[in-house]
Every structure is written in C-alpha cells, then in structure tokens.
Amino acid sequence: MPNKYLYTKNSNFLRFLDNLSADYRVFVPQETRKNYFWKEYKGSFQFSKYRTVTPIRQFFAPAIEHIDNYFSPDKSKEIKPFCIVGAKACDLGNALKMHDYVFLEGDIDASYKQMREKNLIISSDCTSFKETCFCLALGNMPYPETTFDLNISHIADGYFIEVGSKKGEETIASNKSLFEEAGSRMQTERENNRKRTVEEFRCQIEALEFPNENLLNGLIKNGHSDKLWAEEALRCVECGSCIMNCPTCHCFLLFDTKDKNGYFKGRIWDGCQYKNFTRVAGGASALRLREYRLRNRYIKKFEFFPERIKLYACTGCGRCVESCPAKIDIRKIFKTLNENSAKK
Template sequence: MSSGRTTSSSGHLVSSWEEFLGWLRGLAKQDIIHAPDSSERIRLFNAEEISSLPFPVKKSLDAFKCLFFPVRRNLGAPFISEIEPAKASKPLVILGLKACDLKALRVLDYVFLGGEEKEEGYEQARTSALIISFDCEEPGENCFCLGLGGSIYPEKGFDLNLSRLGSERVLIELGSKKGEEFLAGAGFGSASENDLNERDDRRREGERLFEARLKEEGLDFRGIDIKTLIEASTKDGFWEKFSERCVECGACNFICPSCHCFLLSDWEMREGVVRFQSWDSCQYPGFARVAGGANPRGFRYQRLRNRYEKKFVFLKERLGEYACTGCGRCIDACAGEIDIRMVLKELKNEKRI
C-alpha cells in the first residue's frame, strides 16, 4: 500500500480541532450528530457535548450500520394498509468512520440500493447523512484491514475526511458537494503543500506500524485467493473444528459492519397486526429453516462456513472485493473466541488448492 499523493492542495482545508468542533457545535441544533465517545462507543452528541468530542484515533467498538439499518424497525400494518413509507430523516452528521467502515457501507449500498427495489428506510438514512471519516492512526488489537488489501485512510465514499496534523490541527479533504456545502461559511483556510506532505508522512508511518504487525503475526492475505481456498474446504472436517467453539449467539453478525440479514415478523398490536424488520443471524439454528422443517444448514459447521462463503465468495463475485473489511470486530465480540484471522491463516497455510 502506498500513500502516494492522488490529489492536489485544492479541495483541502485546514483548521484546529477546536475550531472544527466549534463549527459542529453551531450546527448541532439543526442536525443530529453521532460519533464515538471517549470509550469508542457510538452515541448521540448534543450541542453542549460537542466540545468534548475526542479525535477518533482508531475504529469504534460499534459498527455504524445501526444508524442506517436499525436493529428493529416498524414497517406499519400491512394487513390494514400499504407498508408505511419511510419518514423523512432529520439531517444526520456521522463522525468517526474509518476506511473499513466506508467499505462496509459499499456492501450495504449494494444490498439495499443496488437492485430495482430500494429499501426506503436505508435510502432515507443514507441520503440525509453527512459522512465525516478519519484516517486510522493506530491498529486496534484485532485489526487486519491491510492484510485483505484495504487501506488505513479513506480514499472514497466520504463527504469530508479528516487527517490529524501537528499542533492540534486537522487537514480536511472535501469528498463531495454536500461536504463542501456543509463547511460553507466556516472560514477555514486552504491547505498548503507542506500540510499535504505532513499528512502523507503520517499516513506512511501509520502504514509502517500496520504492516509490521501483519508481518509479525503472519496475517497478510494479499495475493492469496481466499475465495478458491474456501470453495475447496468443504469435505475434510475443517469447519467442524472451528464450529465446535461457536455458541450460536449471533454476536459476530450483529457487530459486523457489513452483515445485513434481517427477519420480517408480524405482531398483533393494539392498532392491529404490525410488521417489524429485525436483524437476523446466519449462525442461528433456524436461520435457513423452511416450511415443513427442512434445514439445508442444520449443523453449526454449515452455518459457519456459509458466513465465510458470503464474505469471501458470494459478495466477492458481485462486488469485486471481499465483504469482510478486516476490522476485527467479530473477534472482539465472539464468545467462543473464533478468530477469523486464524481461520484464514490456517486455510492459507494448509494450501488446500
């Protein structure tokens, strides 16, 4: 990965972090602002709290997908009237996304917006949101984004991207017309060539740190055809070994920024039967069960393998990139301590093709 310059100083601004937060504070009364707090959990910030927002050095603990694809959503009463259209969203400002989070949004965009029928709730949230991403300065304990060909700094998919410079300054890259309009009137100065050079130096140093750990732990999967390895691993007990530790809790799915399966259920309420959309997990025993009780993935090893097939085979064929972002959140959350990096490492080392 090279952090070579792809843009000139045009389209880049500089300010202090304090000045940037001051601009946000002035807009907080009309916009809803979500960002990671000091504990790296995503939450809502009101105007009075904006000044305490920490600069997000590494990825958040939570996935940002919950702001676009909520855990549970009321779709209305389909047996009484048509499904209720999604309500117009108040402008949403989301800070703290990293390159891995933006990659996950590309997956969700494909799923919910890529076909003839759009998912209205998701589309409303995406349209109303202003995405402010940040360079990743240090790897989380379980991060391996570079090992899958990712980047530690955003290159696309943001409205604004912030890179930290020295002396509490930030370099702001304008990624869209929406981002440019958001900062109209802020009065921030234009970035100089020295500012861009400093940003590039910091990015190279960050890459050096990430690369050193990948090499030390043997987690570089670039140049490895993971898709073919997984396709060839279906008959020799490989997945049974890892699935023995799975407790079928679904945490890996719920914390994953690109997992998107959902369940539709109808509940009898005071106003009649109401339909809800809720997150689902492909690790649940009944996930693939059909009418009559047949279950093509009745065993845990089949469900675990299916999760990897979805990330590295099915969506790779359609998107041209893995749906796994390398963020490592599933490792953080897994009660059975199944480490996706170790699964891939064993596939790689055993050379199953």
C-alpha cells in the first residue's frame, strides 16, 4: 500500500498521465486568455492556478445523453472512463456530495453510478483566485479536502501527492516506479503555499462584506418577501448560464425523440431559471414569475438542501457571477439581504 503522501518530478508526472491514457480519456485544464478550459490530454500538462470555466459535473452527468441504454446495456456502447486532472475544491466537496445525494440515494441513477465508480479524479490546490471566487466566505478552503482519488500540489520541480481513496492507492501502486515517499520538508512546503494563498484570498473576501456563512440560511428563510427579488429579476434574461455553469445544480428533463436508429429516451440539463421549468398540463406554473424563479434558486441552495442534508448547495466558485450577462451577483444579493434584514 503506498504512503498517503508522495512526490513525483514533473517529468514523471507526464509519464504517469501517459500511462493513465491507456485506461482513461484524460482531461486537463488549458489556459486561454487567463481562463482555463477542459481539454483532452495530448502529452503536455499545465498546472492551473484556479478553477476552470466549466465545472466537472459534465463528466458525471453529461449535458445531454441517451438513457435507454441503461435499461438494456449494450456493452459495445460503453464509454471509456474519464480521468479529470486538476479539478479544484469548488467542484468537489459539497458539489459531488450534492450529486451523490440526488443520484445515488433512494432510486439509483445507473448512468451516474457508473461514471462515479469508473472515473478517476486527480484534483489540485488553487494557487491563486479569480475576482469572482468566494469559497472562503462559505467556509470552504481553496484546496481539496475530500472526494478526490489523488490530489496534487505544486512544489519545487514536481508535485506533492495526497492519496484520497482506494482507487487512488491502486492507481499509484500500478505506477509505483514514478513516485517516491514525500519528506516532511515537502509537506511543510505544501502547507506554507496553502497558507499564503488563503491569506491573500482573505483580503479579497473581507472587502466583499459578505455575511457570516452561518447566517445565510436565516437570511433566505426570512427574506422570501424582500423587494430585492423583483428588482434583481428585472435584469434577468433567462439565459440559464447561472444554472448550467453551477457545479451543484443537477436538474434535468427527460424527453422522447427519434434519430436514424429509431426512438430513444434522452436526458438534458434543465433548471429553475427557465420559464417552463415548473409548467404543468393546462399551463399552470408554480414559478410563473421571474422573481419567483430567481428566489427559488436561492431557496433551494441555502434553505432546502441545508435542511435536508446539512449542506449549502453552493461552493462559492463564483461561476454564476462570472457568466451572468445581467450582472446578478450572489455575493451582492446576500450583502443586500443582510442590510435589509438589519433595517427591519
């Protein structure tokens, strides 16, 4: 069994990714104009300083898929599993736990289960942060603490590796010549790097005047009739970018359609910002107004899920802030709710 902490040189890490390519489709972050996007590994690896533009949920629950194959599996259609290298803490932790709760508790979703079991997650520490990041304000650290198979932290000339699961252990064991035991000096280097990032990040978080993380549930619960929902919703154009880019959102729509091979059942991502999300036969809709839909997203994330599974359905990744064309900003919504509640 490998040690929990290991070290590998840059060149050996590339060899490791080459070896993984035999069993997995390996995806790595690639920088384009200060943003990182997921690209298939082609022999080079760039350590990403912060999260990618899109979350990793696409690797576990694709945006669109045929699902009838799961009822009568056709082995010839089995997808090669993914290995995701460089996933950040805001895509793991609560985000994966949320998906596991939705798709694996009670009725098990066969597609998701298969992806979770087969895919390999190699996460990495953030060494910087975007203007929209606020994970720290929610009590989440900018480095992965759970739900990874292996975690890499960049240290001099190589990577400090933390083994996080049995699958991670087995992966290391079958590539053991590429790794060596990490000494205590290396671990100290990782801890110092993490501390430095957190300290720099804390300055950005303090300037936000974001309410204490423990108040968020109460602010939403007591703020259902706040005027801010109607004011903010005036600008929303229902593009759905906030829900499609969120690592914790998970709603979907089932549909029947046909292609050249005949009829099939499909599944596509859906979300509560869309007008027809709750429309039923006859045209009635529980979320008929845009302000109801905007508020619903916050109720679900900060009231429903904490009460159900004691987790906020938000990791503070800031993608909804970054991608909203109407500049609706979750951080400002909480700041305003907090101010309005103090005036009451």
